[in-house]
Amino acid sequence: MTAFLPGVPEPGEYHPAFVGYVEKARRFADPVAALATQGDDFLALLRTLPAEKRLYRYARGKWSVQQLLGHITDAERVFAYRALRIGRADQTPLPGFDENPWAMAAEAERCDWGELIEEFAMVRRATILLLRHFPEAAWMRSAVVNGAPLSVRALAYILHGHVEHHIDILRERYL
Numbered sequence: 001m002t003a004f005l006p007g008v009p010e011p012g013e014y015h016p017a018f019v020g021y022v023e024k025a026r027r028f029a030d031p032v033a034a035l036a037t038q039g040d041d042f043l044a045l046l047r048t049l050p051a052e053k054r055l056y057r058y059a060r061g062k063w064s065v066q067q068l069l070g071h072i073t074d075a076e077r078v079f080a081y082r083a084l085r086i087g088r089a090d091q092t093p094l095p096g097f098d099e100n101p102w103a104m105a106a107e108a109e110r111c112d113w114g115e116l117i118e119e120f121a122m123v124r125r126a127t128i129l130l131l132r133h134f135p136e137a138a139w140m141r142s143a144v145v146n147g148a149p150l151s152v153r154a155l156a157y158i159l160h161g162h163v164e165h166h167i168d169i170l171r172e173r174y175l
Contacts, residue, residue: 005029006139009154015146021161022154031156032131038160039124042167046117049175054113058173063103065174066116070108071099072166073120076159080127082145083155087138096146131156
């Protein structure tokens, strides 16, 4: 649990592309506690996934489950890095990233499934500790990311909403 509850971000604190992610997480007063619970639940789901589903794609040109997990982990790192930079009062504009070339370059399908799960678990733990240790002032800081303002508190909600978005897709289209 964080010592400070940052409140739900306002629409001007993030790019409109992130509205759906923030909406999925806005019910949580403590986004850090929500990230911890979500991480545990997601890991439990991943550990029960049958081996034959790991390389499954629900349609031509869509990611496999392993690629999806690789993407989720990569995006978590990017969002946490943005939170670190902004939380430390760095005003350098940050670029966006195109997740599709990243997913292809990662070659997650060649990786051991257990290690992919462990990697997500460790990255999520690092994200939680980063956010938990932010001073109160850091939560309200913002900078320009991909041409739009982005606050640390918005990133906490985006982190949760992004994974929730992919859990929904995983359940609806892969399982």
